[in-house]
Amino acid sequence: MTLKHISTGPSEVLVELEALSKSFDGHVAVRGVNLQFYQGEIFALLGGSGCGKSTLLRMLAGFEKPSGGRILLNGQDIAHIPPYKRPFNMMFQSYALFPHMTVEQNIAYGLKQDKLSKTEIDKTVTEMLKLVHMEAYRTRKPSQLSGGQRQRVALARSLAKHPKLLLLDEPMGALDKKLRGEMQLELVDIIKQVGVTCVMVTHDQEEAMTMADRIGVMNAGEILQIGSPHDIYEYPNCRYVADFIGEVNLFEGRILEEEPAYVIIEVPNLERPIYIDHGISGPGGTRPVGVAVRPEKMRMSAEQPDEQYNWGKGIIDDLAYLGQHSIYHVKMSDGKFVQITQTNDKRRETPFELEQEIFLSWNPDACVVLEK
Amino acid sequence: MRFKFSNLMLGLGLAFLYIPMLILIIYSFNESRLVTVWAGFSTKWYASLLENEKLLEAVGKSLQIAFFSATGAVVLGTLAAFVLARFKGFKGSTLLRGMLTAPLVMPEVITGLSLLLLFVAMAQAIGWPEQRGMLTIWLAHTTFCTAYVAVVVGSRLTEMDMSVEEAAQDLGATPVKVFFNITLPIIAPALISGWLLAFTLSLDDLVIASFVSGPGSTTLPMVVFSSVRLGVSPEINALAAIIIGIVSLLVFASWFYARRVERARLKDIQAMKNG
Ligand SMILES: Nc1ncnc2c1ncn2[C@@H]1O[C@H](COP(=O)(O)OP(=O)(O)O)[C@@H](O)[C@H]1O
Ligand SMILES: [Mg+2]
Numbered sequence: 001m002t003l004k005h006i007s008t009g010p011s012e013v014l015v016e017l018e019a020l021s022k023s024f025d026g027h028v029a030v031r032g033v034n035l036q037f038y039q040g041e042i043f044a045l046l047g048g049s050g051c052g053k054s055t056l057l058r059m060l061a062g063f064e065k066p067s068g069g070r071i072l073l074n075g076q077d078i079a080h081i082p083p084y085k086r087p088f089n090m091m092f093q094s095y096a097l098f099p100h101m102t103v104e105q106n107i108a109y110g111l112k113q114d115k116l117s118k119t120e121i122d123k124t125v126t127e128m129l130k131l132v133h134m135e136a137y138r139t140r141k142p143s144q145l146s147g148g149q150r151q152r153v154a155l156a157r158s159l160a161k162h163p164k165l166l167l168l169d170e171p172m173g174a175l176d177k178k179l180r181g182e183m184q185l186e187l188v189d190i191i192k193q194v195g196v197t198c199v200m201v202t203h204d205q206e207e208a209m210t211m212a213d214r215i216g217v218m219n220a221g222e223i224l225q226i227g228s229p230h231d232i233y234e235y236p237n238c239r240y241v242a243d244f245i246g247e248v249n250l251f252e253g254r255i256l257e258e259e260p261a262y263v264i265i266e267v268p269n270l271e272r273p274i275y276i277d278h279g280i281s282g283p284g285g286t287r288p289v290g291v292a293v294r295p296e297k298m299r300m301s302a303e304q305p306d307e308q309y310n311w312g313k314g315i316i317d318d319l320a321y322l323g324q325h326s327i328y329h330v331k332m333s334d335g336k337f338v339q340i341t342q343t344n345d346k347r348r349e350t351p352f353e354l355e356q357e358i359f360l361s362w363n364p365d366a367c368v369v370l371e372k
Numbered sequence: 373m374r375f376k377f378s379n380l381m382l383g384l385g386l387a388f389l390y391i392p393m394l395i396l397i398i399y400s401f402n403e404s405r406l407v408t409v410w411a412g413f414s415t416k417w418y419a420s421l422l423e424n425e426k427l428l429e430a431v432g433k434s435l436q437i438a439f440f441s442a443t444g445a446v447v448l449g450t451l452a453a454f455v456l457a458r459f460k461g462f463k464g465s466t467l468l469r470g471m472l473t474a475p476l477v478m479p480e481v482i483t484g485l486s487l488l489l490l491f492v493a494m495a496q497a498i499g500w501p502e503q504r505g506m507l508t509i510w511l512a513h514t515t516f517c518t519a520y521v522a523v524v525v526g527s528r529l530t531e532m533d534m535s536v537e538e539a540a541q542d543l544g545a546t547p548v549k550v551f552f553n554i555t556l557p558i559i560a561p562a563l564i565s566g567w568l569l570a571f572t573l574s575l576d577d578l579v580i581a582s583f584v585s586g587p588g589s590t591t592l593p594m595v596v597f598s599s600v601r602l603g604v605s606p607e608i609n610a611l612a613a614i615i616i617g618i619v620s621l622l623v624f625a626s627w628f629y630a631r632r633v634e635r636a637r638l639k640d641i642q643a644m645k646n647g
Contacts, residue, residue, distance in 0.1 A: 061538075061542055062542075063538055063541075082541075083538070083541045083542050084541045084542070084544050084547075085544075088542075089543065090538075090542050092535045092538070092539055094533055096533060096535040096536045096538065097536075097539075098536060098539075098540070098554060099558060100557045100558060109540065109543050109545070110544055113543060113544030113549075114544060141640065143637065143640045143641070157539075157543070158542075158543075161543065161544070
């Protein structure tokens with residue numbers, strides 16, 4: 001099973017969004033989005049509820065007319081082509097199967113619109129059913145299928161016409177939690193097998209990271225950051241992204257010293273300033289900045305570290321031992337909480353206890369400076 | 373306590389509703405011409421009903437009008453409901469919605485009178501409809517039944533998952549094709565109940581029909597009403613008994629159909645759970 005498609009070399013741009021925006025009676029849902037989708041990739045639009053990701057997807061499908069900007073397919077603007085003429089197909093969150101048609105008729109519906117011969121349609125339907133492992137359910141009605149089976153039929157239906165772009169709206173939204181994990185990997189498998197370029201929308205960061213080659217994080221109608229799951233997790237470019245993707249500890253401070261090779265930041269609630277072993281780009285000068293440190297990149301000790309930088313003192317307020325790892329909530333001197341995850345790769349002679357005073361420390365390269 | 377108070381009330385309510393009909397049916401088998409005196413069992417009123425051509429003609433006309441009114445109302449009402457449900461927020465949509473449902477609350481006398489005035493004015497202005505009769509009753513019934521159909525179909529359309537229609541468009545079907553391939557089959561049950569509702573409303577209407585009818589176009593309720601004024605004839609009882617019988621049969625048939633659909637649905641769900 002291939003999990004991720006590793007793209008080698010520069011890929012071709014298939015679809016490009018230029019300053020795309022959409023407003024509903026003065027309420028802006030999508031605000032000047034610039035994006036490129038590459039041939040063969042899975043791109044996830046990730047954001048909280050109401051951030052405009054579905055609207056963006058619906059503009060791609062043609063269900064919403066953009067208020068401004070362009071949608072370019074191989075360089076040609078398709079923003080005003082109606083959905084039934086676009087070479088894109090969508091899998092809806094509710095699956096939107098036709099309740100009065102059998103599985104087979106559902107998959108054949110799009111092919112029939114292209115006036116294909118019966119044998120051709122039959123061949124493609126069989127191929128698609130095989131692709132999603134639903135051969136045995138050919139003559140069933142959607143009401144006779146389970147949630148997971150309906151999703152497979154919906155996927156087969158949207159792939160049957162071999163679209164240039166496959167659009168997925170919250171693909172796991174209608175499944176129960178247990179099924180999600182399996183289906184995420186299987187869906188990626190099928191999409192990669194077909195080789196179709198795919199844009200999906202989700203509010204679930206785990207789903208986006210599992211399935212997508214690249215992620216675009218959205219908030220309030222804008223794309224905040226675009227990058228691989230790794231880049232977005234390790235190098236968030238603003239507080240919102242850092243906070244939205246995974247757990248993070250944010251320290252607010254001021255820049256004390258800024259050199260091309262290092263930066264020193266003073267944080268009021270830490271015993272020592274933060275030292276970062278690389279330069280940052282920014283306007284320069286002392287200015288308030290945020291520093292993000294992921295919980296798993298922090299260390300905890302009962303003894304005071306001897307380093308000059310990058311540590312603080314706190315009291316364990318809450319702890320959860322989860323076997324593989326433990327999660328600690330540490331109350332800092334100013335009353336704020338910091339979360340730490342520690343892998344239990346060694347047995348500790350004396351485990352940390354509630355109310356224990358401990359020291360937190362981290363490496364200079366664990367920090368990300370956030371200006372926005 | 374075997375009989376609860378609520379059961380008693382239910383029994384009383386049902387009796388209140390159905391005893392008049394029961395009496396009507398019983399007296400349709402009365403030998404005597406007098407409606408209030410029982411003089412032995414007889415089916416002669418049913419026989420004489422079959423010879424009463426005026427009455428039978430009225431039945432035929434009423435059924436015809438009801439059939440065409442219901443059909444016309446389903447077409448118009450469905451279109452109106454579709455536009456209101458799917459093209460929200462166009463200019464004047466609120467006005468159209470209000471205007472469409474107004475006939476539901478408008479007193480029939482006013483609807484009837486205004487339609488009469490309209491037909492008279494039209495006859496004078498454009499010479500059509502030349503005279504009042506079946507055509508004008510049909511037009512009038514279609515008009516007020518459209519409102520009822522629009523409500524029935526509209527509620528089905530709003531509860532229907534719109535993404536199903538979008539999916540069809542997404543797969544390459546033009547909006548017109550989507551309407552006929554997807555929307556209509558899905559809302560078909562609502563069209564049928566809308567049609568049946570319109571049919572009964574039209575069959576039942578006395579007031580509007582009286583306003584817009586002309587010479588030679590007497591509907592059943594008009595015949596019944598006018599003959600009752602001359603004294604109730606047991607023939608009318610016989611006719612009423614037949615109508616009650618047919619309606620009960622239809623109600624029973626639709627209940628049976630609905631139960632079968634529901635059973636099939638439950639079976640589907642069961643089959644799905646079993647894999
Ligand atoms: N058809 C519509 N009419 C008016 N407002 C809409 C419509 N569709 C979406 N919106 C608004 O646009 C914003 C973004 O919606 P949406 O794209 O559905 O968000 P998401 O999918 O990220 O949860 C929301 O504030 C929503 O209320
Ligand atoms: Mg959404």
